[in-house]
Structure formats: C-alpha cells, structure tokens
Amino acid sequence: MNLQIIISFLTFILICGITPGPANLTSLAASLQFGKKAALRQWLGLISGALTDCIISVIIAFFLGTALNQYVKWLAFIGAAYLIYLSIKQFRRSYTTDQKEIKEPGFLTGYILNLSNVKIILTCVTALSSYVLPYSTNFFMILVFGICVGVVLPSCNLVWLFLGLTLQRFFVKHQKIINIVMGLALIYCAVKLALVPILN
Numbered sequence: 001m002n003l004q005i006i007i008s009f010l011t012f013i014l015i016c017g018i019t020p021g022p023a024n025l026t027s028l029a030a031s032l033q034f035g036k037k038a039a040l041r042q043w044l045g046l047i048s049g050a051l052t053d054c055i056i057s058v059i060i061a062f063f064l065g066t067a068l069n070q071y072v073k074w075l076a077f078i079g080a081a082y083l084i085y086l087s088i089k090q091f092r093r094s095y096t097t098d099q100k101e102i103k104e105p106g107f108l109t110g111y112i113l114n115l116s117n118v119k120i121i122l123t124c125v126t127a128l129s130s131y132v133l134p135y136s137t138n139f140f141m142i143l144v145f146g147i148c149v150g151v152v153l154p155s156c157n158l159v160w161l162f163l164g165l166t167l168q169r170f171f172v173k174h175q176k177i178i179n180i181v182m183g184l185a186l187i188y189c190a191v192k193l194a195l196v197p198i199l200n
Contacts, residue, residue, distance in 0.1 A: 001135040008192060009131040013149050016123045017156030019182050023050075023114055027161040030105045038104055039161045045110025047154035050120050052111075054150030057124035058143050061133060080194040082122050087186035091179055114154070124149045 018024075023046050030039035114120060124146060132145045170178075 001132070005131055005135065009127060009145070010152070012131070012192070013123060013127055013152045014156070015185050015188075016119070017153040018159065019186060021119045022117055023110075023120075023154070023157050024160040026105070026110075026113060027157040028163075031161045034104050036161070038106075041107055042105035042110035043154065043157060043161060045105075045107040045112075046114045046157050047110075047151070048107070049111040049114025049117070050154045051147065051150040052115055053117065053120045054124045054146045055143075057121055057128065057149075058139075058146035061125055061128040061146070062137070062139055062142050064129070077194060078126070080190040082126070084187065084190050087183040087190070091183045120149075120153055123153065 027039060027043060027046070030042050127149055128142060128146060132142055136142070
C-alpha cells in the first residue's frame with residue numbers, strides 16, 4: 001500500500017467525518033445547551049460506539065474480502081452512491097437553533113447514537129473494502145485501519161463540539177454556501193472512491 005492510497009483513505013474518512021451527520025449535530029447541540037462537560041461525557045460514548053461499529057465492520061470486511069477476493073473492491077460504487085445521497089441531503093440541509101427537545105446527554109446516549117449510526121458502518125466498510133482490502137488481507141492491518149476510522153470520525157465530532165455557538169451562528173448565517181461546499185466535498189469524495197476499482 002503506497003502513500004497516495006493512505007492519503008486518499010484519510011481524505012475519505014475526514015470528509016465523511018466532518019460533514020454534518022447525527023453525531024456531529026448532536027455534539028453541536030449538546031455543547032450549546034449543556035456545556036462542554038456534558039458534551040464531552042456524550043463524546044466518550046460516541047467514540048466508544050464508533051470503535052464498536054468499526055471493529056464489527058473490520059470483521060465483516062475481513063470475511064467478505066476473504067470470500068470475494070478481488071470483487072470486494074466493487075463495493076466502492078455502493079459507497080460512492082451513498083456519498084452522492086449524503087451530498088443531496090447536504091444541499092437541502094438547514095440549521096436551526098431549537099434545542100428544546102434535547103435531554104442532557106451522557107455516555108449511554110452517545111454510545112447508542114453511534115452504535116446505530118449507519119454513516120459510521122458504511123464509511124468503515126467502504127473505506128476498508130476500497131482502500132485496504134485490494135492491497136492486503138492481513139487481519140491485523142485491516143484492524144489497524146478500522147480503528148483509525150473509529151478514532152478519526154469521533155475526532156471530527158470534537159470540532160463541532162468545541163466550535164459550538166460560533167459554528168452554529170456561522171452555519172445559520174452562511175448555510176447556503178456551507179451546504180454547497182460540503183455537498184461538493186462529498187461529491188469529490190464519491191468520484192475519487194468510484195475511481196478506485198477502475199484504476200486498480
């Protein structure tokens with residue numbers, strides 16, 4: 001596996017991680033309404049849930065990759081289609097400041113949120129099947145890259161958590177421009193991902 005593939009892998013998971021999703025928006029809302037301490041308690045649950053998802057995804061990708069060998073890289077097209085779907089949602093997204101329905105978050109709310117977060121599972125399986133399995137079927141290497149996904153995605157939640165109110169005001173004020181930029185970033189990632197099976 002060369003440096004270009006590793007950079008593409010990291011770019012893919014960073015773009016998937018930083019774009020709005022359930023965990024990012026929940027982190028933002030928690031820091032705004034309940035402060036950093038409560039939001040960080042929830043974040044510990046988010047990272048634990050993400051790591052659980054990624055370990056499960058590693059096992060799925062390992063056995064799927066072993067069973068299907070070279071055909072597993074075509075799963076990149078599924079991942080690319082999912083990113084296009086996310087980009088369409090991003091173009092239509094709006095941000096609000098109404099947080100009345102939210103209860104004070106904790107570890108368990110964060111853990112359950114990310115354990116059921118389809119975005120994490122699809123990101124991990126897609127990243128592994130597109131950027132790792134075509135080059136290695138070593139379980140330890142797959143696990144290392146899977147754990148990398150499980151750490152990077154929740155790290156992106158921290159960006160939303162710490163920027164808090166400033167970020168929200170910026171998004172509300174410039175939401176059309178932000179939606180376009182993030183939507184285009186997702187499309188860029190989808191194109192790069194779709195090219196993986198074509199170029200290999």
